[in-house]
Amino acid sequence: MSAPTIDHTLDExxxxxxxxxxxxxxxLTPDDDFFKTLGIDSLxxxxxxxxxxxxxxxxxxxxxxxxxxxxxxxxxxxHARL
Amino acid sequence: xxxxxxxxxxxxxxxxxxxxxxxxxxCNEIGSLTLDELEHFAATLPGLxxxxxxxIIHSTLKAGFSAGADLRELFQRGQEMEKAAALRGVREFLxxxxxxxxxxxxxxxxxxxxxxxxxxxxxxxLVLVCDIIIADRMxxxxxxxxxxxxxxGFGGIPRLKRDLGNAVVRDLLLTGRSFNVMKAQQIGxxxxxxxxxxxxxxxxxxxxxxxxxDRRTAAAAKVFVKPIPYExxxxxxxxxCDLYSRPAVEExxxxxxxxxxxxxxxx
Numbered sequence: 251m252s253a254p255t256i257d258h259t260l261d262e263x264x265x266x267x268x269x270x271x272x273x274x275x276x277x278l279t280p281d282d283d284f285f286k287t288l289g290i291d292s293l294x295x296x297x298x299x300x301x302x303x304x305x306x307x308x309x310x311x312x313x314x315x316x317x318x319x320x321x322x323x324x325x326x327x328x329h330a331r332l
Numbered sequence: 333x334x335x336x337x338x339x340x341x342x343x344x345x346x347x348x349x350x351x352x353x354x355x356x357x358x359c360n361e362i363g364s365l366t367l368d369e370l371e372h373f374a375a376t377l378p379g380l381x382x383x384x385x386x387x388i389i390h391s392t393l394k395a396g397f398s399a400g401a402d403l404r405e406l407f408q409r410g411q412e413m414e415k416a417a418a419l420r421g422v423r424e425f426l427x428x429x430x431x432x433x434x435x436x437x438x439x440x441x442x443x444x445x446x447x448x449x450x451x452x453x454x455x456x457x458l459v460l461v462c463d464i465i466i467a468d469r470m471x472x473x474x475x476x477x478x479x480x481x482x483x484x485g486f487g488g489i490p491r492l493k494r495d496l497g498n499a500v501v502r503d504l505l506l507t508g509r510s511f512n513v514m515k516a517q518q519i520g521x522x523x524x525x526x527x528x529x530x531x532x533x534x535x536x537x538x539x540x541x542x543x544x545x546d547r548r549t550a551a552a553a554k555v556f557v558k559p560i561p562y563e564x565x566x567x568x569x570x571x572x573c574d575l576y577s578r579p580a581v582e583e584x585x586x587x588x589x590x591x592x593x594x595x596x597x598x599x
Contacts, residue, residue, distance in 0.1 A: 296510065299472075303512050311510075312509055
């Protein structure tokens with residue numbers, strides 16, 4: 251099985267975020283600030299991180315996400331752990 | 333008193349298990365009021381223990397089990413007092429909460445932490461006094477204290493060392509990173525994982541199971557496998573107090589408390 255592409259990872263993140271936070275998928279774009287677009291606070295961001303870790307079966311230390319607020323950078327961080 | 337409804341926590345006996353529920357908004361931050369009520373619980377516990385076989389500690393708040401010590405109160409008190417008085421206050425607080433944690437750790441009841449969501453710092457330390465940790469899929473654990481120039485102060489390091497390998501303890505402490513329930517189970521911290529929102533139900537089933545056994549035997553087994561590291565716990569208070577008086581800690585707490593961004597200040 252070939253490794254997932256970064257675009258595929260990004261797409262999965264957007265799908266998961268849209269479904270969980272009940273935001274229309276078409277409203278989410280890779281460069282969105284996910285705090286603003288999803289309307290979430292830091293606790294909900296931790297919730298998102300946990301869901302992403304479960305989904306991708308990875309560990310992503312929260313310090314790797316400091317200052318990260320857009321889906322594209324988040325996808326890059328996750329991709330580096332796959 | 334078999335039932336109590338306080339401002340930060342409540343308890344009742346349900347089917348032979350004491351259920352201690354934390355409910356101080358926003359996420360069960362542990363400050364003076366919570367400590368007062370925890371002390372009340374600890375003082376009542378020997379009497380309650382005559383009518384129960386287990387203790388379940390859980391949170392009724394959606395955000396999680398507990399975000400840990402009330403850092404805003406810690407910072408504010410430090411600002412209101414002279415340094416020496418503030419340090420005395422911190423030491424007194426730590427000695428009081430250690431007495432509570434030690435009482436919970438030593439109770440002959442089988443103790444179960446039913447955990448969900450944020451379980452950080454002092455909240456994590458409260459979990460570590462329990463015999464069995466049951467966590468829901470979305471639980472997240474963390475000792476962030478080093479990120480603010482401190483060490484965990486409510487007994488976390490000795491109890492983490494009691495339960496986990498030293499290499500893992502070093503990683504968790506020295507990075508201050510949070511970790512999920514799969515990691516928590518992998519390193520031997522969490523023994524049962526519940527579906528989202530089901531930790532209390534699983535804890536009640538577990539409490540029911542342990543209630544079938546002879547209490548004296550269960551208490552003897554607990555003493556045998558879970559010694560309380562009293563000397564290290566005392567050292568932890570001394571180290572915490574040594575670190576607390578440094579300007580770097582005040583600055584770290586100030587940045588954390590005054591930060592209004594969506595992400596909390598944590599270096």
